Amino acid sequence: MRTLSTGTFGPGSNPFVIDTPSATDGSEVNDLIANCQPLDENSVYCNLLQCTHFASTSAIAKANDGVYGFVSGYIVPEAPHRLFIWQVAVDEAARGHGLAKRMILDILSRPVCEDVTELHTTITPSNSASQALFSSVADSLDTKAESKLVFDRNRHLDGAHESEHLWIIGPFDNMAEELVKKAA
Template sequence: MSNQSLIYHQECSASSLQNVVLRAPELKDGMAVFRLVERCPPLDINSSYCNLLQCGHFSDTSVTADMDGELVGFISGYVVPERTNTLFIWQVAVAEQARGLGLASRMLAHILTRLASQNINYLETTITQDNQASWALFKSIATKLSADFQSSAWLDRETHFDGLHHSEMLVRIGPFRKLREM
């Protein structure tokens, strides 16, 4: 990429992000989330009912990203019941036209900022070995939070998925005390 192309890409990226509105999801967003996830392989497609529940029951720990009136990003998460200082990120989806803009990091920061008063100081997720985009995202988040990054085997392909899904590694980031600019 030439310097002029790089500068143009950066300007387009900055202006595109200015058009993005981050907010807690609402129940009415459920089907749009379902359709977004369908367009984001290799993400697991849950039932539309599951996405409706995410938008309704987990709206405080999830986020949507709208750009020019279209849903282009969604992160679902929840506070782990046994560890109320831990936010588990269930799924991160970014539409193709919004990729490469740092949107996933912004959405995670948005959730963490909203949860700042809840004493969240660990972030967890699961990632398959081959999902390089997710590995890069969560390693970057750990760096930005100045927090430890650990991963360990958690859900095994044969033991837990009957061979129908790749094994999932549990990623744990933390502790972190305060949210820095991400």
């Protein structure tokens, strides 16, 4: 298990810098996701695409000794008011301090998301941590969260993966300045 070289977390401590990822982050993102079981692993190439093609709608959290968080997302081409969050990964050493929520709100505060009024993601029924995270994001955005089955275990996933439920958060007013304050 990694520990932060900046010391232990205390109330109000924030050793992380949240930014857009770049191509040089792809390998470290891949390692982070591999260490965040039970997240589905992608190829390094896929993570490189997330860090480049989708950089403006993804976020990376770094401390002085490496990558501790990553959120990948994209604006849905057929629905430019909708941001889909694909994957959220936070290193075990950085969990429980709101880092994932801060990264999501950081993405929403960017100019590329100025027209976004809905946030979508998929979550398995057993993933209570993600359910709590996205409920908290909905609260921060002062809106509701709804859930419905989107990919059935047997029908879509050949019985090899738990069913995925689409979480729809919104509508919300995307007020970038307020989101930046909430993310801080």
